[in-house]
Amino acid sequence: MTAVLDKPATAPSERRVVKRRFRRPTVGAVIVYVAAAALAVLWLLPLLWALSTSLKTETEASLGQDIHWIPQDWSLDGYRTLFERGDHLTWMINSTIVSTIVTVLTLLLCVLAAYGFSRFDFPGKNVIFGAIVAGLMVPGQALIIPLFDLVNDLQLAGTYWGLALPQVVAPVMVFILKRFFDAIPRDYEEAAKLDGAGHLRVLVSVIVPLSGPIMAAVAIFTFIGSWNNFLWPLLVATDPSMMTLPVGLGVVSGGYGLFYAQNMAAAILGALPLLVVFLIFQKQIVNGVAGVGLK
Amino acid sequence: MTVKTEAPAEAPAAMTRPPNPAGAKKKSWTGLWFVLPFAAFYALFLVWPTFLGLYYSFTDKSLTGRPASWIGLDNWTEAFGDERAWSALWNTAEFTLYSTPPLVVLAIVLALLVNRARKLGWFLRMAFFAPFVVPVSVVTMIWIWIYQPDGGLLNHYLQLLGIQDAATPTIWLQGETTAMWSVVITTVWWTLGFNFLLYLAALQTIDPSVYEAASIDGASWWRQLAHLTLPLLKRTTGLVIVLQLIASLRIFDQMYLMTAGGPNRATEVAIHYIYIAGFEGYRIGYASALSYVLFVLILIVSIVQFRLFSRKED
Numbered sequence: 001m002t003a004v005l006d007k008p009a010t011a012p013s014e015r016r017v018v019k020r021r022f023r024r025p026t027v028g029a030v031i032v033y034v035a036a037a038a039l040a041v042l043w044l045l046p047l048l049w050a051l052s053t054s055l056k057t058e059t060e061a062s063l064g065q066d067i068h069w070i071p072q073d074w075s076l077d078g079y080r081t082l083f084e085r086g087d088h089l090t091w092m093i094n095s096t097i098v099s100t101i102v103t104v105l106t107l108l109l110c111v112l113a114a115y116g117f118s119r120f121d122f123p124g125k126n127v128i129f130g131a132i133v134a135g136l137m138v139p140g141q142a143l144i145i146p147l148f149d150l151v152n153d154l155q156l157a158g159t160y161w162g163l164a165l166p167q168v169v170a171p172v173m174v175f176i177l178k179r180f181f182d183a184i185p186r187d188y189e190e191a192a193k194l195d196g197a198g199h200l201r202v203l204v205s206v207i208v209p210l211s212g213p214i215m216a217a218v219a220i221f222t223f224i225g226s227w228n229n230f231l232w233p234l235l236v237a238t239d240p241s242m243m244t245l246p247v248g249l250g251v252v253s254g255g256y257g258l259f260y261a262q263n264m265a266a267a268i269l270g271a272l273p274l275l276v277v278f279l280i281f282q283k284q285i286v287n288g289v290a291g292v293g294l295k
Numbered sequence: 296m297t298v299k300t301e302a303p304a305e306a307p308a309a310m311t312r313p314p315n316p317a318g319a320k321k322k323s324w325t326g327l328w329f330v331l332p333f334a335a336f337y338a339l340f341l342v343w344p345t346f347l348g349l350y351y352s353f354t355d356k357s358l359t360g361r362p363a364s365w366i367g368l369d370n371w372t373e374a375f376g377d378e379r380a381w382s383a384l385w386n387t388a389e390f391t392l393y394s395t396p397p398l399v400v401l402a403i404v405l406a407l408l409v410n411r412a413r414k415l416g417w418f419l420r421m422a423f424f425a426p427f428v429v430p431v432s433v434v435t436m437i438w439i440w441i442y443q444p445d446g447g448l449l450n451h452y453l454q455l456l457g458i459q460d461a462a463t464p465t466i467w468l469q470g471e472t473t474a475m476w477s478v479v480i481t482t483v484w485w486t487l488g489f490n491f492l493l494y495l496a497a498l499q500t501i502d503p504s505v506y507e508a509a510s511i512d513g514a515s516w517w518r519q520l521a522h523l524t525l526p527l528l529k530r531t532t533g534l535v536i537v538l539q540l541i542a543s544l545r546i547f548d549q550m551y552l553m554t555a556g557g558p559n560r561a562t563e564v565a566i567h568y569i570y571i572a573g574f575e576g577y578r579i580g581y582a583s584a585l586s587y588v589l590f591v592l593i594l595i596v597s598i599v600q601f602r603l604f605s606r607k608e609d
Contacts (some may be wrong), residue, residue, distance in 0.1 A: 032412050033412045033414075033415065036409060040415075043426070047425070050437045097580045122322060132334075135337065137594055139589070145573045146347035146348035150347065199325060227428045230430075246430040246431055248430070250551075263436060264437070272431065285428075
C-alpha cells in the first residue's frame, strides 16, 4: 500500500517549521471553529449514543422508548450480563494473544530483513527483493481460499498460530524499515565494528536504538491491523472459544437480539482497547498515517 | 521514545545516497541469513498460495476433501457466464462509486477546517480519526442500532425534522435501494479519518509564505483554494483515490455484518460471493477462479498506483 513512503514517518522538525502564525479572531475564523467543532461532535455521536445506550436498563434501551441521550435510569446491567456470559473476555484474550504474536513476529522478521537488504549484498538479493516488491500488489483477501487450504494442511486451523502466522507477511513494513535504515549514516556502525561487534550485535545495539519511532509506528499499525482483521479469523476460528474480538462480536453477539443495552456494552468494550491505544500513541499514529502521503 | 526522533529524521536529507565504506557491501552470504526468515514466511504464506490458487482454479477441488481432478478451463468459463458473479462485481463497483467521492471530498473539507482551527487540533484529530481504530463489528453493531426502522436514532431525528413520516419509517438495511447507501454512510464514518489525516499532513507541509504572497496580491480565500491549495494537494488526492479503489474492491466485512449480502443479493459483493462459493458451496476450485478475477482487477489498480507514485519519487 505504501510504495510511496521513502522517508521516516516522523518528521517533527518539519512540522515545527509550519508553526501557527498569530491571527486575530476574524468572523471567518469563528465560523471555521464553530463548523469544525460541530462536525467533530457529529462525528462522535454514534460512539456517544452507543455509550449512552450501554448505560441504560434493557427496558429503557429497548425500541419504541423515547430517545434520551442521558439515561433516565442509569444501569450497568448491560456490562454485568456481558461479564457473566464470559465470552467477551475470552475473545479479548484471544485477540491480545494473536495480535501480540503477529506484532512481535512481524517486527522481528521485518527488522532482520530490512537490515539485510539495507546493509548487505548477497547472491539472489535482487530476485528476492523484486519478489517482495511484487508482493506489495497482491491483495491478501483474494488469497483466502488457497491460504485456508494451506493452513488446514499444516493442521493449524483453529489454533492461535493458524490465526496469526498468515498475517505476519507484511512486505510494506520491510520497505518502511529499509528506507529508514538506509538513511542511518554508516559511521555509527563502523565505530561499533571497530570495537569488535558482529552484524547482529550492530543491528541490536546501533540500528535498533536509533529506530525507536519508526519501529513503534510499525508495531502499532501491525497491532491495530491484526486486532481489527475480520475476514481471516472468521474463516479460521469457527469455534467460539477461539474467536477474536471482532469475529465474536460480529458472529455471536449479533445473536443477542433485542438486548440493546448489552449489545452496546459489548460494542463499547470492543472499541475500548484500541481507543486507549490510539489515545496513548496518538502522535505516532498520526505521524505514521501522514508518512504514507508525504513523499 | 519520541525524544530520539531528531537524529534519524534529519539524516535522509543529508545522505540520500550514503557513502559505501569498503567492506560494508561486498558480496557475501551474510545478508541472506538476515533476509531468510522473512523470505521463508513470505514464500509459504504469500507466494505459494498465489500459485496454489491458480492451480486450484483449473481443478474441481472441494472443501469436502474428495480427490480433485483437472478440469481445464471449466471454472473460468463458468465464472464468466455466472450472472451472480457479475452482479457481485457490479455491487462492488457500485459501492466504490458511491463511497469514493464523499471519502475524498469530505476528507479535504475536514482537513481544511482542522488546518485552520489549530487550537482545537488535538480534539478534532481525535474525533475524526477515532472511528478508524474501532473494530468493524463494533462499527456495524452501533450502526445497525442507529438504523433500526422503529425507534432507531436516525429515523427518530428524520421524523423530528419532518423529513420522514412516522407511519412509513425507512427500512435502511432491508431496503433494496437504501441498503447500499446505508453501508456507504457507515463506511464513510468509519474510514474517513485515514484520508483526513493524509490531507491534513499534506496541508501542513505547505509553506505558509505561499499564501502570504497570494494574500498580498489580493486573492480571495476561494481563489487561493482553487488555484493554490487544491493543485498542491493533487498528489495526495491521487494517492487517496487509488488507495480507496483498492480498499473498496476488497469490501466485505461491513456488508457481511450489516446486510449479509441482502436484501435480494443487492449488496452481495465480490469477496462475499467468493466466500459463499468456497465455504458454503464447498467449491474451492470455482472460488479460486473467482478469486483470480478479483485478484487481476486489484492488481491492475495497484500497478497504476505503483507507476503513478514510484515515478514521482525521483
